[in-house]
Structure formats: structure tokens, C-alpha cells
Amino acid sequence: MDFWQELFSGDGFVPRRFCGDWNGGLIWLHVVSDSVIFLAYLWIPLTMFVAFRRQGNKLVLPRATWLLISLYIAFIAACGFTHFFDALMFWNPVYRANGVIRALTAVISIWTAASLSRLIPLAVTAPIAINAQQRLVKQQQDWLRDILDSATGGVLRLRPSASDLPEPISETPQEVSVTTAKGLGVLRRSLLQQATEAGFSSERKGDFxxxxxxxxxxxxxxxxxxxxxxxxxGDTLQVWIVDAGQGIPLDKLPIATLKQGYSTAGTAGQGWFLMLSSVDAAYLCTGLTGTTIVLQMSRTVPEPTIPISQWAGGDVATPIPFNEPVLA
Structure with missing residues (x-):
């Protein structure tokens, strides 16, 4: 009990600067070096921790990799504190606290070293598995893009990321926030005004x-x-509808966009059917962070487009099932 009560007490010990022939230059050489090492050792794990906290939800890493990263962060931080106490001992001989820190560092060091043989093979193969999964997802997206493009006559165009969406056709958009049914009413009036100014016919206005x-x-x-x-x-209107929902799952895209009456929310499910039968082009980018839909329509009906799946080669690639391996 006395040990823990006097953990940060230096009573009974002599500061290190009095043990031996220490001169001022030698003392500061050790103190400054240990202090810089401590700050560097503390900065490295702190930076890693903040980075993983910010990007952790975007990283798909196996549990073994996260455990190895956590052990590495703890190991570096513990080593840093041993240098901090080494510098402190020149003035305050807290040998008990110094010993506890060194014991903890020893335990973490042994744990990290013992885990390396088991965790490193898993951590090394993780990028390979991630790359294979990314290629598989890319193949699925390409396949869905061709299917949706062909099935809708080129109207629905799936885009993998926001950067692949079309450029806005003007620099000064009219923005409407939709949070309630009242917002939908404001939106309808704004759309009618814009369509009228663009010279749309009554039928085209209604469709838009x-x-x-x-x-x-x-x-x-x-x-x-x-x-x-x-x-x-001019006579062309383009509308961007952006939300921060959970997006449409990849395996639900065909049925969600093509099947009349289907809805993931259990409602009537006519939305996509009405959209695709009304506009000239519809761009879709969806994921875990939200969905963006870009609808485009001109005053006059455009000439029918050739689906990308036809002019790109005709055959639509069949994706590899998720339970089959992907060769590098």
C-alpha cells in the first residue's frame, strides 16, 4: 500500500543529476534528447488515432489489422513516457512511477511482439483482399450500369462517384430545401416557373x-x-436532388429502379417508374453517404439514344458471384 501511496513521491531518493559527475551540458543533452523523443513518440500515435477516428468508417479492415494498429499505437506511446520520466528523474526522482511505466511498457512490448507472428500475415493479406473486393464491386457497378442503361433505353445512367456526374449547365441555380410536404409545394411552383420560362409545353412541364x-x-x-x-x-433544365441517406444497396438497384411498384420503404413504389418515363436523362450516384439524382430535360424531345451497352460492344459482362474468388 505504501508503494502506491508514494507512487509520485521522490522521498528517499536522490535526483539523478547528483548521482555521478554530471555537468550542465551533459544534463541538458539528456533532458532535451529525452524530451524531443517523448514529444515525437506522443505525436505519432496521436496523429494515427485522430486519422483513424476520422477515416475509420471509410476503411474496411479486418479485426486483426485494427488490433495490430492499436497495439502499435500503445507501444509507441508507452515508449515515449519512459523517455519523459528519464528526463524528469534529473530533478524529481519518482523511481516508483518510473518503474510502473517501464513495467507497463514491457508488458505492451511483449504482447505486441508475441502478436506479430499471428497478426502480420493477416494484416499483409488485408490489402490484397480489399483490392479484390474493390475490383469485384467495380465489376458489379459496370454490369449494373450496362443493364440499367440498356433496360431504360439510355435514360438511366449509373455513376460510381460524384465526380462522374455531369457538370451543372449554369452557374446560378435556384435552391429549394425539402424537409416537409410544404417544401414539396414550394418546389413544384419553382419548377413550373422555370419550365415556363424555358418554353416547355404543358405536357413536358407536367412530366418535368x-x-x-x-x-x-x-x-x-x-x-x-x-x-x-x-x-x-436556354431551353434545357437540369435538377440535382441530393440527400444524405443510406443510399440504395448495390444488389437492390435493378429492382428498385426498374420494377414498377417496388419500394424499399413499403410505399407505392412508383417514383423511379415515373421519373424514367418522364425525363430525357437521369443520372444516379448512390452509396452509404447519400444519393444524388440528376434529371435533365429539354423543351423538345431529343432523338433516341443508343444505350452504352450496345455501342460499347453489345455483350454485357456477367459479374463474378460474391462467393467466388477474384484472380489478380
Missing amino acids: VTATHEAAMNALRHAGHGTVRIFRQ
Whole structure:
């Protein structure tokens, strides 16, 4: 009990600077060196911890890799504190606290060393597995892009990332925030005004308003909130509907977008059917961080487009099932 009560007491011990022939230069050589090492050892794990906290939800790593990273962070931090106490001992001989820190460092060191033989092979193979999974997802996306493009006559165009979406057709959009049914009413009035100024016929105006309303309704229903930006360039209108929901799962995309009456929320499920039968082009980018839909429509009906799956070669690649290995 006395040991723990006097853990940070230096009573009964002599500061290190009085043990031996220490001169000022030699003392500061040790103190400055130990202090710099301590700060560096503390900065490295702190930087790693903050980085993994910020990006951890985007990283798909096996549990063994996370354990190895955690042990490495603890090992570096513990080594740093041994240098801190080495510098402190020149003035405050807290040998008990110094001994506890060194004992903890020894335990963490042995644990890390013993775990390396088991964890390193798993950690090394993790990037290979991740790359294989990424290739598989890319193949699935390409396959779905071709299927959706062909099935909708080139209207629905799947995009893997936001950078692959089309450029806005103007620089000054009209923005409408949709958080309630009242916001949908404001959106409809704005759309009618923009379509009228673009010279749309009554039928084209109705189609444009219906398609955008359905997309905004989906954002409100599935994500609780959506932002709509309306762009106009001459007689062409482009609408961006952005939400921060959970997105459409990859394996649900074909049925969610092509099957009339299907809905992941248990509702009527007419949204995508109405959108694709109304607009000239619909771009879709969806993932775990949200969904972006870009609808585009001109005053006049465009010439029918050739689906990308036809002019790119005709054959649609069959994806490898998820339970089969992917060769490098």
C-alpha cells in the first residue's frame, strides 16, 4: 500500500543529476534528447488515432489489422513516457512511477511482439483482399450500369462517384430545401416557373414537375431531408436532388429502379417508374453517404439514344458471384 501511496513521491531518493559527475551540458543533452523523443513518440500515435477516428468508417479492415494498429499505437506511446520520466528523474526522482511505466511498457512490448507472428500475415493479406473486393464491386457497378442503361433505353445512367456526374449547365441555380410536404409545394411552383420560362409545353412541364417531385419525395421519405438545385440554360433544365441517406444497396438497384411498384420503404413504389418515363436523362450516384439524382430535360424531345451497352460492344459482362474468388 505504501508503494502506491508514494507512487509520485521522490522521498528517499536522490535526483539523478547528483548521482555521478554530471555537468550542465551533459544534463541538458539528456533532458532535451529525452524530451524531443517523448514529444515525437506522443505525436505519432496521436496523429494515427485522430486519422483513424476520422477515416475509420471509410476503411474496411479486418479485426486483426485494427488490433495490430492499436497495439502499435500503445507501444509507441508507452515508449515515449519512459523517455519523459528519464528526463524528469534529473530533478524529481519518482523511481516508483518510473518503474510502473517501464513495467507497463514491457508488458505492451511483449504482447505486441508475441502478436506479430499471428497478426502480420493477416494484416499483409488485408490489402490484397480489399483490392479484390474493390475490383469485384467495380465489376458489379459496370454490369449494373450496362443493364440499367440498356433496360431504360439510355435514360438511366449509373455513376460510381460524384465526380462522374455531369457538370451543372449554369452557374446560378435556384435552391429549394425539402424537409416537409410544404417544401414539396414550394418546389413544384419553382419548377413550373422555370419550365415556363424555358418554353416547355404543358405536357413536358407536367412530366418535368412529376419526375422531380418523385425524386424529392424519395429523398424526404428515405433520408428525411433533401436539397434540390434547379439549373436552366436556354431551353434545357437540369435538377440535382441530393440527400444524405443510406443510399440504395448495390444488389437492390435493378429492382428498385426498374420494377414498377417496388419500394424499399413499403410505399407505392412508383417514383423511379415515373421519373424514367418522364425525363430525357437521369443520372444516379448512390452509396452509404447519400444519393444524388440528376434529371435533365429539354423543351423538345431529343432523338433516341443508343444505350452504352450496345455501342460499347453489345455483350454485357456477367459479374463474378460474391462467393467466388477474384484472380489478380
